[in-house]
Amino acid sequence: MEAILEGFKNAIYLLLSFDKEIYSIVGLSLYVSLASTLISSLLAIPFGIILGIKSFKVKKIIVRGLYTMMSLPPVIVGLVIYLLISRSGPLGRLGITYTPIAMIIAQICLVTPIIAGGIYNGTKEKGEEIKNLAYTLGANKIQTLFLLIKELRVYIFSSIVTGYGRAISEVGAVMIVGGNIKGHTRVMTTTIAMLRNMGDYEMAIAIGIVLLSLSFIINSLLYKLQQED
Amino acid sequence: MNLNINNLQKYYEGQPVLNIENLTIQAGSLLGIIGPNGAGKSTLIKTIAGLIKASSGSIYYDNNKFSSKIQKHMTLVFQKPYLLRSTVFNNIAYPLKIRNVERKEIEKRVIEVMDFIGIESLKNQKAWTLSGGEAQKVALARAIVIKPSLLLLDEPTANIDPNSILVMEEAIKKFHKENNSTVIIITHNLGQSKRLCKEVAFMNKGKIIEIEKTDRLFNSPKHSTTKKFIEGEIII
Numbered sequence: 476m477e478a479i480l481e482g483f484k485n486a487i488y489l490l491l492s493f494d495k496e497i498y499s500i501v502g503l504s505l506y507v508s509l510a511s512t513l514i515s516s517l518l519a520i521p522f523g524i525i526l527g528i529k530s531f532k533v534k535k536i537i538v539r540g541l542y543t544m545m546s547l548p549p550v551i552v553g554l555v556i557y558l559l560i561s562r563s564g565p566l567g568r569l570g571i572t573y574t575p576i577a578m579i580i581a582q583i584c585l586v587t588p589i590i591a592g593g594i595y596n597g598t599k600e601k602g603e604e605i606k607n608l609a610y611t612l613g614a615n616k617i618q619t620l621f622l623l624i625k626e627l628r629v630y631i632f633s634s635i636v637t638g639y640g641r642a643i644s645e646v647g648a649v650m651i652v653g654g655n656i657k658g659h660t661r662v663m664t665t666t667i668a669m670l671r672n673m674g675d676y677e678m679a680i681a682i683g684i685v686l687l688s689l690s691f692i693i694n695s696l697l698y699k700l701q702q703e704d
Numbered sequence: 705m706n707l708n709i710n711n712l713q714k715y716y717e718g719q720p721v722l723n724i725e726n727l728t729i730q731a732g733s734l735l736g737i738i739g740p741n742g743a744g745k746s747t748l749i750k751t752i753a754g755l756i757k758a759s760s761g762s763i764y765y766d767n768n769k770f771s772s773k774i775q776k777h778m779t780l781v782f783q784k785p786y787l788l789r790s791t792v793f794n795n796i797a798y799p800l801k802i803r804n805v806e807r808k809e810i811e812k813r814v815i816e817v818m819d820f821i822g823i824e825s826l827k828n829q830k831a832w833t834l835s836g837g838e839a840q841k842v843a844l845a846r847a848i849v850i851k852p853s854l855l856l857l858d859e860p861t862a863n864i865d866p867n868s869i870l871v872m873e874e875a876i877k878k879f880h881k882e883n884n885s886t887v888i889i890i891t892h893n894l895g896q897s898k899r900l901c902k903e904v905a906f907m908n909k910g911k912i913i914e915i916e917k918t919d920r921l922f923n924s925p926k927h928s929t930t931k932k933f934i935e936g937e938i939i940i
């Protein structure tokens with residue numbers, strides 16, 4: 476108990492002293508998860524909406540695949556990406572092993588299905604009705620897509636926020652493809668995992684506090700969005 | 705808009721739900737469609753609106769096949785209307801916005817149509833806070849604001865109090881008269897079809913059993929099923 480309290484005190488001190496290392500770690504975490512969430516959203520929004528309103532032959536299989544991918548174990552994604560980009564892998568030439576780019580790619584693979592799945596669920600409920608309304612009021616295809624995005628905005632935002640929450644708190648994939656290199660690929664979650672192994676709890680708790688605060692902000696946002704509905 | 709329907713058929717999983725040999729609706733008609741649940745009334749007007757693809761047969765609009773230009777000149781009010789997650793004003797303004805109408809003009813026309821239907825006081829209310837009947841009025845306003853040459857109405861007054869029904873009927877009549885549009889209205893309210901329509905079609909099991917001048921259909925129906933239906937007897 477004492478160790479925790481002591482750690483907590485020192486952690487606050489570390490945060491308030493604007494320790495450079497902590498802020499670079501937090502900064503990289505934010506950068507990697509924001510970039511991956513942004514790219515994932517661009518892929519997932521049209522995909523989720525189109526899957527929700529169109530009916531075609533292999534749709535059932537795609538939906539089941541999507542649901543499976545929503546709960547992919549991060550270490551497996553990390554491992555597969557690692558094997559692809561490692562020097563002897565098929566994408567080894569790119570030379571992106573142990574870089575933030577590799578981490579972003581791994582997180583895109585994890586987060587895109589989560590956002591797409593959430594949007595698909597929302598679209599499945601109301602998409603057809605919205606599409607039909609747009610059609611009968613004279614909208615063209617592009618106007619219909621814009622209206623769908625606008626009307627489904629609550630589902631879209633909450634899916635993006637959920638995806639972001641997953642990205643920033645995930646450790647397995649970024650550890651494998653990023654390697655937790657100090658000043659280069661070290662993010663909040665990998666730092667905590669490492670510090671725990673080293674028995675250095677102060678820094679771990681300090682970063683834990685930042686991570687929790689970010690989680691709190693994300694969830695408050697989610698709650699507010701759901702309230703709006 | 706003039707409508708010409710020929711051998712129109714629609715099947716769901718091998719079951720015929722629509723089978724219309726020939727139906728011509730002259731431009732400027734105000735046609736009522738009556739008939740029991742599941743008769744295919746909604747399927748018919750959704751097919752006319754281009755929302756459902758017919759299994760076979762054809763529909764001509766002023767002697768043209770369906771196109772995006774025709775799509776822009778007609779609107780359909782659904783049995784259960786969907787309102788956009790926004791204000792009443794924005795709901796009614798939407799069809800004008802997508803037609804690139806100027807902002808001032810939009811403002812003017814939306815207010816005009818709200819006045820027309822008696823919903824001025826709802827202007828800034830959020831759509832999801834409206835009562836069922838208010839929502840139907842907004843849906844009607846949104847449909848007529850573009851002055852469509854074909855207006856399709858699927859039970860537009862289902863949730864509405866008797867007084868507001870008359871207000872909406874007046875609005876539909878006035879809209880029809882001022883724009884010389886073709887109006888097709890599905891209704892379970894036989895009194896409404898008598899008050900509103902010049903012609904009424906009776907549908908049963910996907911077919912148009914008869915289509916007649918309103919007086920004729922109600923006073924001397926040709927078919928026994930029509931007679932039973934309007935006299936409130938059970939039909940099988």
Ligand SMILES: Nc1ncnc2c1ncn2[C@@H]1O[C@H](COP(=O)(O)OP(=O)(O)OP(=O)(O)O)[C@@H](O)[C@H]1O
Pocket residue numbers: 716717721739740741742743744745746747748
């Ligand atoms: N997507 C669908 N799949 C299978 N059957 C359908 C589908 N849509 C409609 N039907 C069937 O087609 C028939 C006609 O339906 P429709 O909605 O046109 O009836 P309606 O005359 O409008 O009835 P109501 O007065 O109850 O609104 C019904 O038996 C209905 O069950």
Ligand SMILES: [Mg+2]
Pocket residue numbers: 745746747783858
């Ligand atoms: Mg119906």
